[in-house]
Amino acid sequence: MTTIKHIAKQAGVSVTTVSRALNGYSDVNAKTRKRIEKVAEELNYSPNSLARSLVRNQSETIGLLVSGFTKESIKDGFTVEVMSGINSYVAETEYDLVLFNTDSSKQRKKTYTQLCKERRVDGVILQGIKTDDPYLEEVMESDIPCVFIDIPVSSDHVGFVSTDNIEGARVAASHLAELGHRNIGMINGHEQAFVSKERLQGYKLGLQQHGITYVPEYVKDGSFIEQEAYNQAIVLLQTHPEISAVFCASDLMAIGAIDAATHLGYRIPEELSIIGYDDIPLASYVSPALTTIAQNKYDLGYYAARMLINILKNQQKPEKCILKTELKIRQSTSTSIR
Amino acid sequence: MTTIKHIAKQAGVSVTTVSRALNGYSDVNAKTRKRIEKVAEELNYSPNSLARSLVRNQSETIGLLVSGFTKESIKDGFTVEVMSGINSYVAETEYDLVLFNTDSSKQRKKTYTQLCKERRVDGVILQGIKTDDPYLEEVMESDIPCVFIDIPVSSDHVGFVSTDNIEGARVAASHLAELGHRNIGMINGHEQAFVSKERLQGYKLGLQQHGITYVPEYVKDGSFIEQEAYNQAIVLLQTHPEISAVFCASDLMAIGAIDAATHLGYRIPEELSIIGYDDIPLASYVSPALTTIAQNKYDLGYYAARMLINILKNQQKPEKCILKTELKIRQSTSTSIR
DNA sequence: AATAAAATCCGAAACGTTTCGGATTTTATT
DNA sequence: AATAAAATCCGAAACGTTTCGGATTTTATT
Numbered sequence: 220m221t222t223i224k225h226i227a228k229q230a231g232v233s234v235t236t237v238s239r240a241l242n243g244y245s246d247v248n249a250k251t252r253k254r255i256e257k258v259a260e261e262l263n264y265s266p267n268s269l270a271r272s273l274v275r276n277q278s279e280t281i282g283l284l285v286s287g288f289t290k291e292s293i294k295d296g297f298t299v300e301v302m303s304g305i306n307s308y309v310a311e312t313e314y315d316l317v318l319f320n321t322d323s324s325k326q327r328k329k330t331y332t333q334l335c336k337e338r339r340v341d342g343v344i345l346q347g348i349k350t351d352d353p354y355l356e357e358v359m360e361s362d363i364p365c366v367f368i369d370i371p372v373s374s375d376h377v378g379f380v381s382t383d384n385i386e387g388a389r390v391a392a393s394h395l396a397e398l399g400h401r402n403i404g405m406i407n408g409h410e411q412a413f414v415s416k417e418r419l420q421g422y423k424l425g426l427q428q429h430g431i432t433y434v435p436e437y438v439k440d441g442s443f444i445e446q447e448a449y450n451q452a453i454v455l456l457q458t459h460p461e462i463s464a465v466f467c468a469s470d471l472m473a474i475g476a477i478d479a480a481t482h483l484g485y486r487i488p489e490e491l492s493i494i495g496y497d498d499i500p501l502a503s504y505v506s507p508a509l510t511t512i513a514q515n516k517y518d519l520g521y522y523a524a525r526m527l528i529n530i531l532k533n534q535q536k537p538e539k540c541i542l543k544t545e546l547k548i549r550q551s552t553s554t555s556i557r
Numbered sequence: 558m559t560t561i562k563h564i565a566k567q568a569g570v571s572v573t574t575v576s577r578a579l580n581g582y583s584d585v586n587a588k589t590r591k592r593i594e595k596v597a598e599e600l601n602y603s604p605n606s607l608a609r610s611l612v613r614n615q616s617e618t619i620g621l622l623v624s625g626f627t628k629e630s631i632k633d634g635f636t637v638e639v640m641s642g643i644n645s646y647v648a649e650t651e652y653d654l655v656l657f658n659t660d661s662s663k664q665r666k667k668t669y670t671q672l673c674k675e676r677r678v679d680g681v682i683l684q685g686i687k688t689d690d691p692y693l694e695e696v697m698e699s700d701i702p703c704v705f706i707d708i709p710v711s712s713d714h715v716g717f718v719s720t721d722n723i724e725g726a727r728v729a730a731s732h733l734a735e736l737g738h739r740n741i742g743m744i745n746g747h748e749q750a751f752v753s754k755e756r757l758q759g760y761k762l763g764l765q766q767h768g769i770t771y772v773p774e775y776v777k778d779g780s781f782i783e784q785e786a787y788n789q790a791i792v793l794l795q796t797h798p799e800i801s802a803v804f805c806a807s808d809l810m811a812i813g814a815i816d817a818a819t820h821l822g823y824r825i826p827e828e829l830s831i832i833g834y835d836d837i838p839l840a841s842y843v844s845p846a847l848t849t850i851a852q853n854k855y856d857l858g859y860y861a862a863r864m865l866i867n868i869l870k871n872q873q874k875p876e877k878c879i880l881k882t883e884l885k886i887r888q889s890t891s892t893s894i895r
Numbered sequence: 896a897a898t899a900a901a902a903t904c905c906g907a908a909a910c911g912t913t914t915c916g917g918a919t920t921t922t923a924t925t
Numbered sequence: 926a927a928t929a930a931a932a933t934c935c936g937a938a939a940c941g942t943t944t945c946g947g948a949t950t951t952t953a954t955t
Contacts, residue, residue, distance in 0.1 A: 220674075222941055232904080268675045269942090273912090289641065290645070293637055315672075474842070504842055
């Protein structure tokens with residue numbers, strides 16, 4: 220492996236000059252630079268980023284901490300699409316991405332912050348962690364620049380990007396109300412998700428705007444899991460047969476709910492309207508195709524990466540960034556027949 | 558940021574001893590070790606992996622080079638699932654994963670090998686590159702340990718894992734033949750994919766085993782793209798109306814083909830049987846649910862990661878690893894009515 | 896030709912570890 | 926108590942860069 224020293228020797232010059240030549244400094248003679256570049260080329264030199272990072276005290280590396288990259292949750296294209304957005308932006312820069320493994324066994328021994336500090340990442344993007352995750356606190360206490368996705372926290376070194384969950388959920392509920400539904404159930408995620416709290420709020424708001432009173436028993440938690448949503452939908456529909464429409468806080472749960480309803484003999488959308496949230500790839504392929512609130516998951520990642528890198532370059536203070544959502548009307552919702 | 562020196566000073570001991578204590582060497586007194594560990598804890602020490610990597614000349618980092626992590630190809634859950642498998646295995650080890658960005662602008666300036674050498678990754682996993690990708694050659698010429706997915710190359714430092722594409726395609730064709738079909742079309746990927754060559758071979762073999770002669774005009778390339786498969790299916794079915802079954806080299810293309818056939822007025826599977834390949838999450842959700850050859854994409858990644866790390870630890874020579882596939886019969890194929 | 900200014904170059908220290916080879920201290924043996 | 930053996934510790938060099946401060950060389954000015 221050839222180093223700067225080899226080049227220096229070969230070119231008859233000091234390592235300082237080699238370093239400065241190769242890094243484009245102005246105080247090196249054009250001819251010298253040419254010669255050095257030629258030697259570097261000949262010796263097939265590539266700089267050792269470890270050494271550089273060590274002395275520069277920055278690694279040009281950003282950490283990616285995602286949950287939901289497990290075998291089970293692949294079907295839910297959400298995480299992946301966010302990652303793809305992150306990847307795309309980062310690809311435009313000189314940074315590389317290191318994927319931190321959220322394996323539980325390792326997690327026990329080393330905290331995330333330790334991982335980040337060891338690897339000397341310049342910053343971190345976090346996605347899919349729960350509100351009660353100890354890492355949330357850890358990050359706030361550390362001074363690692365950091366951008367959260369879908370968790371509204373901020374400080375002088377942490378920002379976040381999210382979509383407008385309240386508005387999205389409000390639109391979902393309104394859509395159902397405007398179709399004439401009065402008894403609208405909801406299958407939410409879980410307590411430890413900020414988005415769930417917000418979506419519940421939006422749901423209530425939507426009902427209120429249409430003069431519908433909020434019935435707590437109409438709301439169940441499905442933990443963002445298809446099967447769990449199936450179970451909760453069964454319960455919900457059996458105990459409250461007056462319900463004619465259900466808002467699900469994720470598409471995967473909506474798919475579970477459709478299955479449940481179909482199993483109970485409902486025809487969809489004629490007898491039961493179901494609206495999802497996310498607009499994952501599956502949404503438009505299932506039948507009936509899912510009416511849903513679309514989030515731009517790719518942008519979520521793209522903007523998160525952009526914000527982080529801007530922070531790292533001191534071009535921006537951490538801030539919040541809220542993306543718009545969009546109602547996509549497909550086949551799983553229709554006017555109430557009751 | 559506290560270093561080993563701070564600890565040494567605080568604990569009244571040399572840096573050598575701190576290093577050896579923290580790394581579990583035997584030649585340090587139990588009491589000294591305790592004291593050092595306590596100081597390290599108090600000072601909130603975490604080792605600088607950059608410095609360690611520099612002197613050890615290994616980074617405990619493995620590079621991941623995937624194409625197909627773009628916005629467009631997310632629907633095809635293939636890449637993601639492979640990545641998830643890789644991630645899972647790597648999570649069990651002390652390695653971390655760095656994602657190399659295959660952005661074209663960067664690509665032009667730095668070759669993959671340069672990226673790998675700069676970042677000093679210990680090894681690389683490659684997925685989704687084409688057979689005419691210059692990097693293939695680059696890798697073979699370098700000495701970076703490396704595992705390919707779905708490209709059968711090997712040397713003293715490169716191995717690969719793949720599925721049995723010939724057998725899988727043979728089973729697909731046989732399945733159709735056994736349902737009574739005699740005119741079986743195929744929509745393949747493209748010339749630059751090894752898997753396409755193999756699947757074509759398997760398709761021919763399957764036909765042959767059932768006494769069906771191979772008709773070159775029955776085979777089109779759909780480039781693994783849904784829309785392109787749609788187009789090719791239209792052409793294929795219009796020019797050869799005798800075709801009663803089509804084997805598609807990917808599920809996404811099968812979905813495109815189903816769309817095309819439906820558009821042309823075919824009822825599926827009654828009038829046209831379609832079988833896919835991959836068994837992506839979508840496959841079981843579309844209607845009719847897709848009969849397909851399932852590959853264990855997760856395992857593909859998992860085994861690739863395992864092989865690479867075994868190579869790095871000198872516990873294994875690079876080798877090839879071929880996984881089995883499985884025919885999943887769903888609703889898109891049925892007996893021939895002609 | 897002497898001097899000043901600009902251009903070009905360099906030595907040495909530093910980043911935070913690991914590790915070689917040997918030194919010192921402690922314990923066991925006679 | 927002297928000696929040998931084992932246990933414990935340490936100094937210094939090394940990994941491959943960058944960068945500070947200054948030295949040397951070249952060019953421009955008088």
